[in-house]
Amino acid sequence: MSYRVNSEFKSDLKKFGIAEQWNECFHCGNCTAVCPLTENGFLFPRQGIRVMQMGLKEKLATYVDPWLCYYCGECSETCPREANPAELMMTLRRYLTSVYDWTGLSKKIYTSKWWEFGSIIIIALLIIVGFLIYLPLKSGADAMVNQSGSVMINSLVEGISAGQFVRIIEIGDWTMAIIVAALLISNILNMFYKVILSDNAVKVPFGTYFTEFWRLIYNFATQAKFSKCDDRNYWVGHLLLMTGYSIMFALVVIALPLFQIEEIVPWYNWQRLLGYYATFGILFFLIQVTIGRIKKQDTKLKFSHPSDWLFIIMLALTTITGILVHIFRLNGMVEATYYLYIAHLAVLVPMIVIEVPFSKWSHLAYRPFAVYFSRLKKAAVKKIEYQRELAPAI
Amino acid sequence: MNSSNNNNKPKLKMAVYWGSACGGCCVSILDVHEALFDVIANADLVFWPIALDTKYKDVEAMPNGFIDITLFNGAIRNSENEHMALLLREKSKLLIAYGSCAHLGGIPGLGNFHNRKEIFERVYETSESTVNPDGIMPQTNYAALEGNLNLPEFYDTVKTLDQVVCVDYYMPGCPPQTERLLEVFMAVVNGSELPQKKSVIGAWDKTQCDECDRVKTDNKLVKKFNRPFEIDDDLTTCFLEQGVICLGPATRGGCGYRCIKGNAPCRGCYGPTPDITDPGAKMMSAIGTLIDANKPEEIAEIVDQIVDPAGTFYRYSLPASILRRKLI
Amino acid sequence: MKEPKIGVYICWCGTNISHMVDVKAITEEIGDMPNIKVSRNYKYMCSDPGQDLIISDIKKHKLNRIVVAACSPRIHELTFRKAIENAGLNPYLFEMANIREQVSWVHTDIEAATEKAKSLVIAAISKVTHHEELERRTVDINPATLIIGGGITGMTAALDIAESGFKVYLIERDNKLGGVVSKVDLTFPYMSSAQQLIKSLINKVSNNKNIEVFFNTKIKEINGYVGNFETKLKLQKKARELKFGNMILATGLKPTDPESIHEIGYGRLPDVVTALEFEQMLIKGNIKTKAGKEPNNILIVHCVGSRNEKYNPYCSRTCCMTALKYSNQIRSALPKTSIYHAYSDMRAFGKGCEEFYSQTGRKNAVFLMYDQKNDIPTLRRAGKNDRCNIIAHMYEKLSGEDIEIPADIVILMISMEAHENVKQVAHAAGVSICSNGFFMEKHPKLDPIATTTDGVYIAGTCQSPKDIPDSVSQARAAAARILTSISVGKVEIELTTAVVNEDICGACHTCINVCPYSAISFDEEKKVSVVNEVICKGCGTCSSACPTGAISARHFTDKQILSQIEGLLAVSNKLSEKLEMEEV
Amino acid sequence: MKKIPVTGVYFHYYTNGHAESINFLETENYIKKIPGVIILGNSNELPPIDKQLFIKKIQELHIERLVIAGYSPGMVKTFFTSAMLEAGQDAEKVLIAGFNEYGAIKKSDTELAKIILHFTIAGLSLDDISTYSKKPVNENTLVIGGGIAGIQASIEIANSKHKVYLLEQTGTIGGHMAMFDKTFPTLDCAACILTPKMVEVGQHPFIELMTYCEVIGVTGEHGDFKVKVLKKARRVDLADCIGCGICSEKCPAKTPSEFDAGTTLRKAIYIPFPQAVPNKYLIDAEHCIYVENGKCGVCVKVCPADAVILDQLDEEVEINVGNIVLATGFSTFDARRAENFGYGKLPNVLTSLEFERLVNASGPTEGNITFRTIDKKGNPIFTNDSKSPQSVALIHCIGSRDLTYNQYCSKVCCMYSLKLAHLVKEKLPDAEVYEYYIDMRAYGKGYEEFYERIKGEGVHIIRGRTAKIEQTNDKLLLRSEDIENNRLIEQLVDMAILSVGIEPRADSNSLAEMLEIVTDNYGWYIEENSILNTTNTNRPGITLAGVCQGPKDIPDTVVHASAAAAKVIQNIILQKTKKAIDKVMLSEIETTLKD
Amino acid sequence: MEFQPTIVSFLCNWCSYSGADLAGTSRMKYAPNIRIIRVMxxxxxxxxxxxxxxxxxxxxxLICGCHPGDCHYHEGNYKCLRRFLLLQKYISQMGINPNRLRLEWISASEGKQFAQLVDEMTEVLIQLGPNKFKEITQPA
Incomplete structure (x- = not known):
């Protein structure tokens, strides 16, 4: 099959990115050679640039390569043409996110600020309004403070018991999680279809699906590939964020009744330790990234798409509101605790609903799956280049 | 002729010998006609097999350098020729290679296209007029009843005189022009200063063309080679320009371009001009240059019209040429 | 002839010779030969100390013949001749044996190489024994110059010479000046106007009183020699005879006819145009398809007819940059049109060119790499649903994909070939043509403007494909030589000419037509042929053709060559005798 | 003044990478005053303006002719051509006034810009103006730089029987070319073709060779320059030295040889190379023990000709010349700057120049390719004692085509790399040779054929730049993408050669300042006109020859040098000098135009 | 020892000699049996x-000249060709294998062809064996 080239595609892609120097690339191959993660069969970033320059849309959809890149930035630093291949990989990830997303929302969110901010504000407003109307603050603040002087968080709402409140939030959590998961899973299936099934060159032996499955879990948990990049600090930070976030997610969504309890357990108790670890992890990385993005010295943080900032801001707000809720609770500040709790949810929910299936955060799933798919592709014997070991010429 | 018989001077002792020759050279000497008296007046003929009955052993008996001039004609074909050449060299003060055969090999030299075996087979076996059922071949030695018979050995290769002995002068021609002989003779008799040794006498340094009165133009290019009978000779144009191979351009003058005057192209008996190593090659070079074609096939076609280049260009000079003979 | 006293010098050439030839052994053996007074070897004979060695030996040992065994005489013959002359010896009493290019560099067996070197040295000795003194002569230079070709190269050269106050005859085969550049809109990489430039040049040429331009004129024949050439022009009504001292060939180029390249579809598809046709569109500002529509997609195919054994094996040098120029020009007029380049190597090597390449890329041109040797893009008429005129198929090397490219106009960057009249001009001017059809220069590196014929220079694209600045530089360089030649006013002429021995010449007329330069004429008074030694170039053909041996080619006489042959074979003769003895 | 058609002038402000620009506003105001001229606007956008509006404007104002002015305004010319066509006007009447074309680049060049524009409007080219004036021109010429360009220019000029001072900074002429082993594509040995020329220069009656000299000041103007030359103390008398070399043999001080690109050591008293012209010794004061501390002086003792003058001092001389030819050449890119290739740290990573010497028969190993070793004193050198590599990699474009270093293409590296590959194959037939390139720029006569030939010799020629070189055990590991075969390569080789690009000499800018000529962003000298006159500079009487104007291969350099000579000879013959265009007063031009 | 033929070669100065030089400068290896004589x-x-x-x-x-049409002296090579064909006929009459005499066109850029030609001719001559003419012309 021959692909039809299309120079217009670039202008479509432009909206997903910041830098536009990719046309400068004269295909010296330096970026691919310098990349510690690239391997035979997955020659990025140069081939990504090529496919982009030529506008081979269909071909691009079968690519997992951008997900295999962890943006260490070495390619951009050594690029003789300053064509910024690393940022292209980032852009392609954004683009592919929108490709996998069957709803089409992702594309809208990525390419339009109105959609991006609008959707977040609408969800946030829904939560705020919902709370204020259906779960208003009880009157009489003293009743809501326990013996140790801290606020009983589940007992703030008028007319329902603490148990009921937790239940409502838990149901809300689960609903959100299920919707998000459904969207994400369907997108991953879409990705699977595009990457594996529609690539005629690939025929995956059935057994491979199972033999390679461990990689999915392993990479999800460790981002082992990331560690191959030269800047290991960044990987550590990212791992802190990832674990912190996962812990928080588990605590807030899955184990909410255990986590969100009325009494304040001592600081060495597991809930609080986990919570502090998670908060620290998230904050540590957030600060690292925010400073980096402002300073613009590190290649990988030089170019910030609105979606990058949005993600940082949302996560930061979530974290800060969470911390503040905690502080206010400890100090027995009832009203402040209640309103901040709403604010916390009003940031957290849209963040998850928008970012996880449609935007930046989706990479938490796409990346490990991409590793998994890449192994599947490699196992598919049909195309020789996937089989090639990294070997000297001749 | 201005004969000047100086009585104070002893008469010259002169010898004439023929090697492998047709006798024409000897006849050319006789052709001096009445000038013979001048010759006799100045020279004693001490040895001349065709005219005098002098035996070989008489010659052998002569002291070395006894003979003043020896005119040796004929090529060296066999051991007898060679023996006599050596003998006469010893006995003569001046040994002159007289005529084309002694000078360049001459017509007998064409025998160099064959070797002894081929010649004997032809002469004693295959020639149409031969009846030799026993296949008898000449032998150098034959034990006849009467005793041993010795015949000279027939050589494979014909040689020129100077390939056997050192020659003082050459007188070219087949045969040499009688006038030239007399001029040379009288010069010797008169004690004129002789030219440098080894040189050709009795001929010019310039070629036939220099004398030839046929008209020559600058355009000598040849599209077709003809044999003389194939053209309607206009009697005035250079033979070459009519496509007839004439060796005149490479052949010394001296004969008075007799063949050309007789409307036959020069065949080269007077031999090359000085400094020429190989007259045939030179003529080939000239003739080749004049071929009017540039494509290899066309040239080859024109070259093929020269039926026998070796025989044509080396008719008189094969043994004296660089290659001397055919390799068999 | 004086008794020969020969000095033999064998060069090591660093290790170039000595690693393969036993230089010392040869030196010793040669030293024992008769007539050899000095036999030496030295590391660099061509160096100053090396030359000094020869000079002092000549003075000390009264040498009268010198043999140097070293590199090719084409490289250092002149050097040594000069040295010998400095020592007061006639420079022609010298012979070189080429034991580097012909021996040490091409052979691998030391013994065989040494033997061969020895025989070459002996041959040179045999030859030099017969060398004769030759005396230098000069002729005056006619200050006029003939320039063939009225393109930018010819005009620049003409102006340089004419502005210095000397006459120039400018021959143009067309009816107007300007050549290919007059068909070009802009130049790369600074996008100046070729039109303005060429118009101003034409203006200057036409107004220069020292330049006489001949239009619609072709040169059939040129006679004479450096300093004194002449040619006859047949103009419409009258004949004109020109006399000149030097000439520049600037016959320019011919674009390849792309019809012979079947895949590319020129002639078959109406919207496939050549670069020069596209230039016309640009000049007129009318970039439209044949149907009059504005193109949505334009494909520029590089290397059409270049870098491919089937057409022209060489690179045409300017097409890459011209294609980039088109890309920029199209972009300025048609901001939305997609521009595709099918290229094989981007040859952006000139000053400002790499920058130009990157600038072009930024303006959204897509560069697609094809294999110009084996896989030329195949063009076909597009179908109804293709939304374009032409579809090009090719294998894209940078992505490894088979692709199709939509195009409304396809521009072919056709290669440059030497103009068809090169052969005729070469023949008239006596210069060689190299395998690619361009004029052959004297030396590809150190003398790309001169030819092997003195007084004849080449400039511009008739020497090899090049861009305007390079052509102009070459024109200037040729003009420099001619200005030098004119201002000096005299030139030394060939010494190794043919000469007739009047005592032998038999007036057979064989030689007269043999001479390609008509240097031989017949002296009716003396009845001998006469060689005009100024015209004679010393090829020696007449000497071979002369049946009497009256004509000899100086420095290459029969005697010299025959003894050279003897010398050459002397070693192997001895060797084979030795072998036979061993066998016995 | 001639009546001109209604001319619309459009300013294209885009400065094409130039940091500074001329004063556009002032130029606009000047040009506005010319009758018949209408300013149509300005922009630095691509495409410049809305086309339909512009067409309307043309029609309304009855513009018959357009002039686009700016830095390479040809970039947008086709926009205007098509606009004129659509407006129903003669599309061919779009003229370009390129300021940078004639050297109007900086703010101070505004006057020149006005002239350029005025001329274009008048339908003339700047070349049309006779800026020559009759004035005696000193017939002597100074050629600065004794490389092949300087040699060629000197010989050309000297052959016309005019005196040339050939000034060379080092002890010998020959330049870079003398260092090369073979020259592409014909593979003749560089020395073989160069040394005859060097000898010719040395013996030429019209050339005065001034080696080991530097220019320290130039005053005067075209036709009559006064040049101050610093004759550096050679410390060996040129006339007395017999070139025997005993001094060098005995000299105790060693230092890396410049001629051998540091692959071997030379003494402090030395001759740059055996065929040097002049073939006389000199003392390198920087490394001479005597100069440093007053002890030693061995050379004085051993010299049989008493030619060594250890206390000789630098000397200043002044020469008068009419023309100056600048042929200062280039220096090679310092490969240490490209850290990822490990040059300077990994012993068997060589620059191409080092390899040229290594493979040269007159080089440190007589042409054997061996590994670099460290001598007793710790100097990294090449000797015949070490082994030969079994695999060699050549990496193109080191320091060239790279925005980090030099964006331009150095023009010669592709071809010399192919040549070096051939030389490796020739010397080590069993060795594997790899070449990593981006675009193969085999553009010249016979070059493409040479490329095909090298491919046929079994050299692995790989499209894809090597990203880095690392040492693994005793081998070098190269990582690259084999683009044409879609794969990654990690190649182990024994030796890597970096095909370094060429750069302007470090002193090119200071020399330019002294000579009052302009350089481009990189430091190459800028020619007067990039198309028609690549040899003249902005300062009349100073001519460029060879690589100092921009990278060139040998044939191009030779031609360029001859072209430079043409200008000089012309000046001398005509006895006319050229005025710089910017020195020709604007009013003067206006008068010319009125005529 | 295997018979090693000797080839005497006449090369024109402009094309063929340069071609042979090119073979040298390009270090193309060929059989050492050839001995070159330079003629103009x-x-x-x-x-x-x-x-x-x-x-x-x-x-x-072996005689080498410029390719037809490329002669530095216009048509010297044609004249050589004409003589060559006649000469070849003569030598075959004289019992010399005509393959012992060759005329080839070698241009200044054909170093490779020259090297190949020498190798090929050497091979042919090895097959033909030694030239016996010397025994006739130079009797011991």
């Missing part, structure tokens, strides 16, 4: 030279 033009090659070479013991003679 192949038109200078006199049949005498060829015969002389054979008589002196050359096993083969």
């Amino acid at each position: 033009c192949s038109g200078r090659v006199d049949p005498t030279f060829v015969l002389k070479a054979f008589s002196e013991g050359a096993d083969g003679v």
Whole structure:
């Protein structure tokens, strides 16, 4: 099959990115050679640039390569043409996110600020309004403070018991999680279809699906590939964020009744330790990234798409509101605790609903799956280049 | 002729010998006609097999350098020729290679296209007029009843005189022009200063063309080679320009371009001009240059019209040429 | 002839010779030969100390013949001749044996190489024994110059010479000046106007009183020699005879006819145009398809007819940059049109060119790499649903994909070939043509403007494909030589000419037509042929053709060559005798 | 003044990478005053303006002719051509006034810009103006730089029987070319073709060779320059030295040889190379023990000709010349700057120049390719004692085509790399040779054929730049993408050669300042006109020859040098000098135009 | 020891000699059996030279000139060709294998072709064996 080239595609892609120097690339191959993660069969970033320059849309959809890149930035630093291949990989990830997303929302969110901010504000407003109307603050603040002087968080709402409140939030959590998961899973299936099934060159032996499955879990948990990049600090930070976030997610969504309890357990108790670890992890990385993005010295943080900032801001707000809720609770500040709790949810929910299936955060799933798919592709014997070991010429 | 018989001077002792020759050279000497008296007046003929009955052993008996001039004609074909050449060299003060055969090999030299075996087979076996059922071949030695018979050995290769002995002068021609002989003779008799040794006498340094009165133009290019009978000779144009191979351009003058005057192209008996190593090659070079074609096939076609280049260009000079003979 | 006293010098050439030839052994053996007074070897004979060695030996040992065994005489013959002359010896009493290019560099067996070197040295000795003194002569230079070709190269050269106050005859085969550049809109990489430039040049040429331009004129024949050439022009009504001292060939180029390249579809598809046709569109500002529509997609195919054994094996040098120029020009007029380049190597090597390449890329041109040797893009008429005129198929090397490219106009960057009249001009001017059809220069590196014929220079694209600045530089360089030649006013002429021995010449007329330069004429008074030694170039053909041996080619006489042959074979003769003895 | 058609002038402000620009506003105001001229606007956008509006404007104002002015305004010319066509006007009447074309680049060049524009409007080219004036021109010429360009220019000029001072900074002429082993594509040995020329220069009656000299000041103007030359103390008398070399043999001080690109050591008293012209010794004061501390002086003792003058001092001389030819050449890119290739740290990573010497028969190993070793004193050198590599990699474009270093293409590296590959194959037939390139720029006569030939010799020629070189055990590991075969390569080789690009000499800018000529962003000298006159500079009487104007291969350099000579000879013959265009007063031009 | 033929070769100065030089400068290896004589033009090659070479013991003679139409002297090579064809006929009459005498066109850029030609001719001559002419012309 021959692909039809299309120079217009670039202008479509432009909206997903910041830098536009990719046309400068004269295909010296330096970026691919310098990349510690690239391997035979997955020659990025140069081939990504090529496919982009030529506008081979269909071909691009079968690519997992951008997900295999962890943006260490070495390619951009050594690029003789300053064509910024690393940022292209980032852009392609954004683009592919929108490709996998069957709803089409992702594309809208990525390419339009109105959609991006609008959707977040609408969800946030829904939560705020919902709370204020259906779960208003009880009157009489003293009743809501326990013996140790801290606020009983589940007992703030008028007319329902603490148990009921937790239940409502838990149901809300689960609903959100299920919707998000459904969207994400369907997108991953879409990705699977595009990457594996529609690539005629690939025929995956059935057994491979199972033999390679461990990689999915392993990479999800460790981002082992990331560690191959030269800047290991960044990987550590990212791992802190990832674990912190996962812990928080588990605590807030899955184990909410255990986590969100009325009494304040001592600081060495597991809930609080986990919570502090998670908060620290998230904050540590957030600060690292925010400073980096402002300073613009590190290649990988030089170019910030609105979606990058949005993600940082949302996560930061979530974290800060969470911390503040905690502080206010400890100090027995009832009203402040209640309103901040709403604010916390009003940031957290849209963040998850928008970012996880449609935007930046989706990479938490796409990346490990991409590793998994890449192994599947490699196992598919049909195309020789996937089989090639990294070997000297001749 | 201005004969000047100086009585104070002893008469010259002169010898004439023929090697492998047709006798024409000897006849050319006789052709001096009445000038013979001048010759006799100045020279004693001490040895001349065709005219005098002098035996070989008489010659052998002569002291070395006894003979003043020896005119040796004929090529060296066999051991007898060679023996006599050596003998006469010893006995003569001046040994002159007289005529084309002694000078360049001459017509007998064409025998160099064959070797002894081929010649004997032809002469004693295959020639149409031969009846030799026993296949008898000449032998150098034959034990006849009467005793041993010795015949000279027939050589494979014909040689020129100077390939056997050192020659003082050459007188070219087949045969040499009688006038030239007399001029040379009288010069010797008169004690004129002789030219440098080894040189050709009795001929010019310039070629036939220099004398030839046929008209020559600058355009000598040849599209077709003809044999003389194939053209309607206009009697005035250079033979070459009519496509007839004439060796005149490479052949010394001296004969008075007799063949050309007789409307036959020069065949080269007077031999090359000085400094020429190989007259045939030179003529080939000239003739080749004049071929009017540039494509290899066309040239080859024109070259093929020269039926026998070796025989044509080396008719008189094969043994004296660089290659001397055919390799068999 | 004086008794020969020969000095033999064998060069090591660093290790170039000595690693393969036993230089010392040869030196010793040669030293024992008769007539050899000095036999030496030295590391660099061509160096100053090396030359000094020869000079002092000549003075000390009264040498009268010198043999140097070293590199090719084409490289250092002149050097040594000069040295010998400095020592007061006639420079022609010298012979070189080429034991580097012909021996040490091409052979691998030391013994065989040494033997061969020895025989070459002996041959040179045999030859030099017969060398004769030759005396230098000069002729005056006619200050006029003939320039063939009225393109930018010819005009620049003409102006340089004419502005210095000397006459120039400018021959143009067309009816107007300007050549290919007059068909070009802009130049790369600074996008100046070729039109303005060429118009101003034409203006200057036409107004220069020292330049006489001949239009619609072709040169059939040129006679004479450096300093004194002449040619006859047949103009419409009258004949004109020109006399000149030097000439520049600037016959320019011919674009390849792309019809012979079947895949590319020129002639078959109406919207496939050549670069020069596209230039016309640009000049007129009318970039439209044949149907009059504005193109949505334009494909520029590089290397059409270049870098491919089937057409022209060489690179045409300017097409890459011209294609980039088109890309920029199209972009300025048609901001939305997609521009595709099918290229094989981007040859952006000139000053400002790499920058130009990157600038072009930024303006959204897509560069697609094809294999110009084996896989030329195949063009076909597009179908109804293709939304374009032409579809090009090719294998894209940078992505490894088979692709199709939509195009409304396809521009072919056709290669440059030497103009068809090169052969005729070469023949008239006596210069060689190299395998690619361009004029052959004297030396590809150190003398790309001169030819092997003195007084004849080449400039511009008739020497090899090049861009305007390079052509102009070459024109200037040729003009420099001619200005030098004119201002000096005299030139030394060939010494190794043919000469007739009047005592032998038999007036057979064989030689007269043999001479390609008509240097031989017949002296009716003396009845001998006469060689005009100024015209004679010393090829020696007449000497071979002369049946009497009256004509000899100086420095290459029969005697010299025959003894050279003897010398050459002397070693192997001895060797084979030795072998036979061993066998016995 | 001639009546001109209604001319619309459009300013294209885009400065094409130039940091500074001329004063556009002032130029606009000047040009506005010319009758018949209408300013149509300005922009630095691509495409410049809305086309339909512009067409309307043309029609309304009855513009018959357009002039686009700016830095390479040809970039947008086709926009205007098509606009004129659509407006129903003669599309061919779009003229370009390129300021940078004639050297109007900086703010101070505004006057020149006005002239350029005025001329274009008048339908003339700047070349049309006779800026020559009759004035005696000193017939002597100074050629600065004794490389092949300087040699060629000197010989050309000297052959016309005019005196040339050939000034060379080092002890010998020959330049870079003398260092090369073979020259592409014909593979003749560089020395073989160069040394005859060097000898010719040395013996030429019209050339005065001034080696080991530097220019320290130039005053005067075209036709009559006064040049101050610093004759550096050679410390060996040129006339007395017999070139025997005993001094060098005995000299105790060693230092890396410049001629051998540091692959071997030379003494402090030395001759740059055996065929040097002049073939006389000199003392390198920087490394001479005597100069440093007053002890030693061995050379004085051993010299049989008493030619060594250890206390000789630098000397200043002044020469008068009419023309100056600048042929200062280039220096090679310092490969240490490209850290990822490990040059300077990994012993068997060589620059191409080092390899040229290594493979040269007159080089440190007589042409054997061996590994670099460290001598007793710790100097990294090449000797015949070490082994030969079994695999060699050549990496193109080191320091060239790279925005980090030099964006331009150095023009010669592709071809010399192919040549070096051939030389490796020739010397080590069993060795594997790899070449990593981006675009193969085999553009010249016979070059493409040479490329095909090298491919046929079994050299692995790989499209894809090597990203880095690392040492693994005793081998070098190269990582690259084999683009044409879609794969990654990690190649182990024994030796890597970096095909370094060429750069302007470090002193090119200071020399330019002294000579009052302009350089481009990189430091190459800028020619007067990039198309028609690549040899003249902005300062009349100073001519460029060879690589100092921009990278060139040998044939191009030779031609360029001859072209430079043409200008000089012309000046001398005509006895006319050229005025710089910017020195020709604007009013003067206006008068010319009125005529 | 295997028979090693000797080839005497006449090369024109402009094309063929340069071609041979090119083979040298390009370090193309070829058989060491050839001995080159430089003449200005192949038109200078006199049949005498060829015969002389054979008589002196050359096993083969090679004449090289510019390609037809490329002669530095316009048509010296054509003249050489004409003589060559006649000469070849003569030598075959004289019992010399005509393959011992060759005329080839080698341009200044054909170093490779020259090297191949020498190798090929050497091979042919090895097959033909030694030239016996020397025994006739130079009797011991």
